[in-house]
Amino acid sequence: MYLYQREKTFFAKCTPELKNVVKNEIESCGCKILKDSFRGIYFTCDVEKIFILNYTSRFITRIYAPLLKFDAKNKKDIYKNVLKIKWENFIKINDTFSVRGSIVNSEIKNSHYAALCVKDGIADYFRNKYGKRPDVDKKNPDLSLNVFIEKNVATLNIDTSLDSLHKRGYKKHTSKAPIQENLAAFILNLHSYNGTEKMLDPFCGSGTFLGEALMMACNIPSGFLRKKWGFFKLPEFSQKKWEKLKSQIDGEIREIEYGKIEGSDISKEAIEKATSNLSQLPEGKKIKLSVKDFRDIKSFKGLICTNPPYGIRLSNFEKAAKTIKDFGDFLKNKCKGSTVYIYLGDRKLIKSIGLKPSFKLPLKNGGLDGRVVKIEIY
Numbered sequence: 514m515y516l517y518q519r520e521k522t523f524f525a526k527c528t529p530e531l532k533n534v535v536k537n538e539i540e541s542c543g544c545k546i547l548k549d550s551f552r553g554i555y556f557t558c559d560v561e562k563i564f565i566l567n568y569t570s571r572f573i574t575r576i577y578a579p580l581l582k583f584d585a586k587n588k589k590d591i592y593k594n595v596l597k598i599k600w601e602n603f604i605k606i607n608d609t610f611s612v613r614g615s616i617v618n619s620e621i622k623n624s625h626y627a628a629l630c631v632k633d634g635i636a637d638y639f640r641n642k643y644g645k646r647p648d649v650d651k652k653n654p655d656l657s658l659n660v661f662i663e664k665n666v667a668t669l670n671i672d673t674s675l676d677s678l679h680k681r682g683y684k685k686h687t688s689k690a691p692i693q694e695n696l697a698a699f700i701l702n703l704h705s706y707n708g709t710e711k712m713l714d715p716f717c718g719s720g721t722f723l724g725e726a727l728m729m730a731c732n733i734p735s736g737f738l739r740k741k742w743g744f745f746k747l748p749e750f751s752q753k754k755w756e757k758l759k760s761q762i763d764g765e766i767r768e769i770e771y772g773k774i775e776g777s778d779i780s781k782e783a784i785e786k787a788t789s790n791l792s793q794l795p796e797g798k799k800i801k802l803s804v805k806d807f808r809d810i811k812s813f814k815g816l817i818c819t820n821p822p823y824g825i826r827l828s829n830f831e832k833a834a835k836t837i838k839d840f841g842d843f844l845k846n847k848c849k850g851s852t853v854y855i856y857l858g859d860r861k862l863i864k865s866i867g868l869k870p871s872f873k874l875p876l877k878n879g880g881l882d883g884r885v886v887k888i889e890i891y
C-alpha cells in the first residue's frame with residue numbers, strides 16, 4: 514500500500530494568499546484539514562474526493578497524492594526508494610511521464626537533480642523488467658510526479674492534477690497582462706459572487722474575470738473544459754465511475770440571463786479574444802461584450818471586478834496613473850450604488866483612484882506585487 518492509500522493524506526498546493534479559501538473548499542468537499550504549510554494544506558479524505566476537488570476547485574493549484582516518504586541525502590537514497598514502487602500500477606510503457614522537484618533545507622540542493630534521480634530510477638525499473646521504458650514528456654505527460662525534499666526527508670508524490678488547475682481551458686487566446694484564473698476567482702469570491710447581481714469588467718482583456726464570474730454564477734465546474742488529470746492514473750480510478758460522478762456535478766450547471774455579466778475593452782483584438790475564449794463555456798455566449806473606452810460607458814450599478822493597465826507591462830506609469838484617475842472619476846460619477854474590486858499590479862497606483870478603499874489586500878500575480886482594492890460607491 515502506498516502512503517496516500519494507508520493514511521488517506523493529500524496535499525493541496527496553493528498561492529499563500531489563497532490558503533483560507535482553499536481550506537474552505539477542502540472542507541466543503543467533506544475532507545478534513547490536517548495542517549498548514551507555507552506552500553499549501555495537508556488534508557485527509559477518501560480518494561474519490563480528490564477527483565471531485567480536482568474537477569471543481571477554483572483556488573487550488575495542484576493536489577499531490579504521496580506514494581512514499583524516505584530519508585534522502587544523496588542520489589542513491591532516492592534511486593533505491595524509487596525502485597520500491599510498482600510503477601506498472603501507475604504508468605504503461607507507452608505512456609509518458611515527467612518529474613518535478615522542490616527542495617527546502619537539505620543536503621541535496623538542486624531540485625532538477627532530485628527530479629533527474631527519480632526519472633533515472635523509473636527508467637531503470639522498466640528497462641530492467643521489460644527491456645523498454647516510458648518516455649519523458651515535460652509538456653503533456655500522462656503521469657506527472659513531484660519529489661519534495663525537506664530537511665533530507667523526501668516525499669514522492671503523484672500530481673493528481675497533472676497540470677496547474679488554474680488552467681481552466683477557456684483561455685486559448687490571452688491578452689498582454691492577463692490575471693490568473695484562480696486569482697480572478699478569489700477576487701470575485703471576496704464578494705461571494707453567485708450571479709444574482711450584475712457584473713461588469715470594463716478592462717476585460719481576454720475575459721478572465723468574466724469567465725470566472727460566469728463559472729461561479731452558473732455553477733460550472735472549474736475543470737469543465739479540461740480533458741485529463743493525473744488522478745486518471747491512480748489504481749482507484751474507474752472511467753465508468755468518473756463519468757457518472759462528472760455528469761452528477763455537471764447536472765448542477767444553471768442558466769444565466771443575457772447581459773447579466775458584461776465586459777468591454779478599448780481594444781478590438783482583446784474583445785475578439787474574449788469572445789472566442791468565453792464562447793467555449795456553457796452559457797458563455799450570454800456574456801455581453803463590446804469594444805469601448807470605459808469613459809463612454811453611460812452608467813452601471815452592480816459589481817465591478819477589473820484589472821486596469823498596470824503601468825509596468827502595458828504602458829508607462831504616468832499614462833496608467835492618468836487612466837486610473839479617470840476611472841476613479843467614472844466610478845464616482847456614473848456607478849453610484851456599485852461595489853468595486855480593482856486589481857492593481859503596482860500599489861503606487863492606488864492613490865490615483867481618488868476614492869477611499871474599504872480595504873487593500875496584497876496579492877501576487879505573475880511576479881507582480883499587486884493589491885486588490887475594494888471601494889463602495891455611495
Ligand SMILES: C[S@@+](CC[C@H](N)C(=O)[O-])C[C@H]1O[C@@H](n2cnc3c(N)ncnc32)[C@H](O)[C@@H]1O
Nearest residue numbers: 691692716717718719721778779780806807822
Ligand atoms: C491588464 S489588461 C486586463 C487583462 C484582463 N483582466 C485579462 O485577464 O485578460 C488591461 C486592459 O485594459 C484595456 N484598456 C486600456 N485602456 C482602456 C480604456 N481606456 N478603456 C477600456 N479598456 C482599456 C487594455 O486593452 C487591456 O486589455
